[in-house]
Amino acid sequence: MNITNRAKHTASLSGFAALAVLLGPAADMTSATPRTAATPRPAAVAAQAVEAPRAADEAPLPTLTAQTSVSSVRAAQEFRVFGASRHLPPGTPVSLQQQQGTRWVDLPASVRTTPQGTYSMRVVLGIEGRNALRVTGGGAVSPVVYVTVEAREERA
Known part of the structure; x- marks a missing residue:
């Protein structure tokens, strides 16, 4: 794949990368996307979102x-x-x-x-x-x- 086609391919997959983060590791479709040190892995991003406290977990006020x-x-x-x-x-x-x-x-x-x-x-x-x-x-x-x-x- 030449550099121009690879850039187009990477750009088209970036939308799937965001979808994979929302859906979780089972829907990871980013294996063809090149990674850099600054790009977090979808599983790591999903784990951070799950560990964050949610307001829905708090007991409602009487x-x-x-x-x-x-x-x-x-x-x-x-x-x-x-x-x-x-x-x-x-x-x-x-x-x-x-x-x-x-x-x-x-x-x-x-x-x-x-x-x-x-x-x-x-x-x-x-x-x-x-x-x-x-x-x-x-x-x-x-x-x-x-x-x-x-x-x-x-x-x-």
Whole structure:
């Protein structure tokens, strides 16, 4: 093969070399391609790609959702906070928190998630006005939900 034909042959195989790197050593079609010291072997390149850590191998972060059965209630009236968890084991305890000033305070309302990852808890609030609530558990925190507590009716 003369030098001109060899250059054309090498150029046409360079696309196959890239394909062989993607497909792995079994698809190596580059044996006719001349190698230099600077050109890595496809098997070495493929091994480097396999050894690199992948984001898909990391465990997904746990999440919680939260909803309320009502948007407003009278003081001492019962309502429900419910939602679902993702990437938490069944039976994970979840607790309700209320924002009081700048702090989140645990309320005496907690349940365990079901085998399907859902939860539902009964809640009674006494602080009048707009209440910010969230659910926590298993390292996850739900988005904030709001319930307005209206004043009790006074008897005449």
